[in-house]
Structures are given as C-alpha cells and as structure tokens.
Amino acid sequence: MAGVWSASHEFDALRTARERTATLALFHDVVEDAIGREWLGLLEALCEGANATVLAAQYGRVFCLLAEAEELSAEPPVGDAWQNHLLNRLLDSANPFSRKAERVAIEAIGPALIAQASRDLRALQALFVVDATQVCTALAAATGDTSWVPWIGFRPLEDGSAVEHSARQRTKHDLAAAPHWGAMVESLADYYRAAGAGDFGRYRAFRWTRRGGEGRLEGVATPDPIRLEDLVGYEREREPVVRNTLQFVAGSPANNVLLYGDQGTGKSSTVKALLHAYADRGLRLIEVAKEDLADFPRILALLRGRPERFILFVDDLSFEEQETHYKALKAILEGGLEARPDNVLLYATSNRRHLVKEHFGDRVAPGDDELHVQDTMEEKLSLAARFGLRVTFMAPSQERFLAIVESLAQKRGLAVPREEVRRRAIAWAQWQNGRSGRTARQFIDHLTGELALTGHHNPDGLTAR
Numbered sequence: 001m002a003g004v005w006s007a008s009h010e011f012d013a014l015r016t017a018r019e020r021t022a023t024l025a026l027f028h029d030v031v032e033d034a035i036g037r038e039w040l041g042l043l044e045a046l047c048e049g050a051n052a053t054v055l056a057a058q059y060g061r062v063f064c065l066l067a068e069a070e071e072l073s074a075e076p077p078v079g080d081a082w083q084n085h086l087l088n089r090l091l092d093s094a095n096p097f098s099r100k101a102e103r104v105a106i107e108a109i110g111p112a113l114i115a116q117a118s119r120d121l122r123a124l125q126a127l128f129v130v131d132a133t134q135v136c137t138a139l140a141a142a143t144g145d146t147s148w149v150p151w152i153g154f155r156p157l158e159d160g161s162a163v164e165h166s167a168r169q170r171t172k173h174d175l176a177a178a179p180h181w182g183a184m185v186e187s188l189a190d191y192y193r194a195a196g197a198g199d200f201g202r203y204r205a206f207r208w209t210r211r212g213g214e215g216r217l218e219g220v221a222t223p224d225p226i227r228l229e230d231l232v233g234y235e236r237e238r239e240p241v242v243r244n245t246l247q248f249v250a251g252s253p254a255n256n257v258l259l260y261g262d263q264g265t266g267k268s269s270t271v272k273a274l275l276h277a278y279a280d281r282g283l284r285l286i287e288v289a290k291e292d293l294a295d296f297p298r299i300l301a302l303l304r305g306r307p308e309r310f311i312l313f314v315d316d317l318s319f320e321e322q323e324t325h326y327k328a329l330k331a332i333l334e335g336g337l338e339a340r341p342d343n344v345l346l347y348a349t350s351n352r353r354h355l356v357k358e359h360f361g362d363r364v365a366p367g368d369d370e371l372h373v374q375d376t377m378e379e380k381l382s383l384a385a386r387f388g389l390r391v392t393f394m395a396p397s398q399e400r401f402l403a404i405v406e407s408l409a410q411k412r413g414l415a416v417p418r419e420e421v422r423r424r425a426i427a428w429a430q431w432q433n434g435r436s437g438r439t440a441r442q443f444i445d446h447l448t449g450e451l452a453l454t455g456h457h458n459p460d461g462l463t464a465r
Helices: 009-021 034-047 052-071 081-091 096-101 111-128 132-143 167-177 181-195 235-249 267-281 290-303 325-334 373-381 398-412 418-431 437-454
Strands: 205-211 214-220 257-261 283-287 309-314 344-350 389-393
Touching (some): 034 081, 034 132, 052 132, 081 111, 235 267, 267 283, 267 309
Parallel strands (some): 283 309
Antiparallel strands (some): 205 214
16 A cells, blocks of 8 residues: 555655654654654554554544644644644754854854754754645555544634744744745844744743752643732832832843731732743743742752843742751852852732741840841841842732722622722721732622623623612
C-alpha cells in the first residue's frame, strides 16, 4: 500500500518534515513537548509504512492532545491545531537566539547565531506546512480508510477577541503568511525583544515552589483578573504604590513596599492589580512564601540581567517569636554579599505593622540570659522600617464602607433603592466580617445573586423606588 502513495505530494511533505526536524540546532525544543513527540511519531510511522493499527493508535494520541489544547484555549487558532501549536511553541522557545534577542537589538547578535536561527526557521516551516488535510490524505492512502477526522474546526473556550490583535497573534499571523520563514528572523527577534523568551514571555505571573527540596519558578496561566479600577474606595492609599511601581517599570529607582493594615482592605488585590496595569511594560509578579525567603539568592540568579521588571510578592507576611525567617527578609531588604539587581523589588502585605509578633514578656523574659534583650527587640521591631515605602490600609468608617458598597452596586447595575442597599449592607457587615472592602464586595456578590434569581437587574445602575 505504501508504494501507491509514496510518491504523492503528501508523502513528500511528510518526508521533508522528518528530515528537516533532524537539522534543528537552536529551536529543537519546539518539538520536544508531548504533542511534538507524538506528532513526530505519527510522521515516522507514516514514512516507515506502519500497519493500520499502529497508525490509528498514533493518530488518536495526536488528535486527543491537539483537541485538548485547542478546545480549552482562550485564543483563536492560527492555521489548524498542529500549525497553531507549532507557532505557540516557536514564540515560547527558550534558546540562545531568543534569550539574546530579548536583551539586545538584532544588530548586537552574532552573525553565526542569526544564520543558524534563519536555518532553523526554514526547517520549522517544513513542519508547519504539513497540515491536517495532508496527514489525513496520507493515512487514507496507507490504510484504505477515508473516515479520518482532521484536527481542524476546534472551538476555543473563549472567542479570543481580547487577544486577537495582540502582538503575539499578529506575529503568528505574519509567520503563517510568510513565504520564507528564514527571512523572518529579524521580525522574530523583535518579538522576543518586546515580549520575552521562554516562560518569561509566555507568563506574566509566577510562583516560587519547592518540590523534593528544590525550588523552581512555576508559571501561572490564569492570574487573578482584579484590576485597579475594580478596587473602589482606597484610591488615596493606592496612589503612592502605583507611583512607585510606575517609577520601577520606567527603569527609575524605586522602593520595596510594605502594605499593612486591616484584613480585607485590598492590600493583596492592589499588588495583583498592578500586574494587569503594567504587564505590557515588562512587569512580572512572582509570589514567594515567607518560608522560602532563604531561596532569595537562587531567585535573583534567575532574574538578574533580564529585561523584565520583577516584583517579588510575599502575602500576609508576619513572624511568630520563635521564627527566624525574618532574618532572611532582613538580608533581602538591607542587601547582602550579593546585591539585589535593579530589576527586582519586594512588595509585602501584612496585618501587623511591626511584622514580628511581640510579647510583653519579651521585655522581662524570666530566665533569659541574653545580655542585650533590647537589641533583639529593636531588631524585630525595626524590620518594617527597612521597607522604603510603607502604606497603611485601615478598615473604613461606616460612610466610607457604604460609599464602596454603592459604587460596587452601581458598577453591577443593581436595581435596588439606595436606602435599602445601605441598610442591608450595614446589617451584612454586622453579621459577617465587619466593615472592609472585601466585606462590601461579598455583600454585593450576595445581592447580585439574589437579584438574579428574582430577575431584578438594571444595567443602567441603581434605581430609586
């Protein structure tokens, strides 16, 4: 059967793609994920004339992986599912060319590296042109079965309108339409320069995780969508934090920040919202647990010299008396043998102004033979002072709380009389968690759900009855 179709156009494309894959030097990681390996396995099986059972099993694995990637995506595909996947892997590739291109203009990249990148791009284009129709035609010729379903026509979870005109989508469309990918090396370098390479280009938020005693950065695909305009009522408190962050992303000197105060006042939300406001200017957010602060030198090694600006975010920071993690934080803030690079800041939130829990007994601890107890106390209490910028978020007064509630209700378009909203909000705060921005949002969520069940909703805002 193979002899019938071995000379076909489809087989020629498959054979060329297989041969070109072996020549990849810089961009080999593009095909080294699960989908790439299974796709190459299917290519190999077709070129080697595998039997129908083997081909069916291999095709099924590829189809399933591509279907999952596309149907659960939030972006519209460019080309068929395989072609879109290859383009995504190309833009996310972390290799010597992409890592150099994200830091300098193409004129500063060595000619040998540019030449090899161009050669790799020509090879990848040979993989890109093998579309679903060609694969299914080859399968039909190899097996006599014409019922193969091509990996086209998938529907992402979202319409993708928010990203359709993004730089990433534009670059994918440009590559798909380009007759010669080897000539696209400069355009690709420009993309890496603007968006970053590897995980730093793919993700905007990260968390530092530890597994098996080893720490690593883990990308967060769907960070909290909160935005600054969603945080009602604390504009005055946010203003110095926003201004400090603007200085930071502009490359100017900026301070480490401590946001402290009552629970539910928007401290953590403010930091998360900064990411959405300035991610397009190179801001990245890395969440670090206080227990992992000792890993700070390892984190710096990963971030030093990168073009992005990184905020290390420590949420709900406080220390018990017996904890010693505060010493690692002190070293971070004061600087140790290894200086903190200019592209890294620390933002922390806390419900305690002094961060380290202090007991009255610390002053006159019986049996404590330390000669300089006061020095130890001062070391603990001065920790917060080592942050260059400290901002207080206090629980709102009743009027401020009600103003937040009314503003949120207006944004939601709730058709409830103003006085009823105020009366019910006061009762909610008394029975729930007290007055705070979080309590206000929780009340509005409750009220929105209640009105949805009864069909009362007014997109124009509150109505007074």
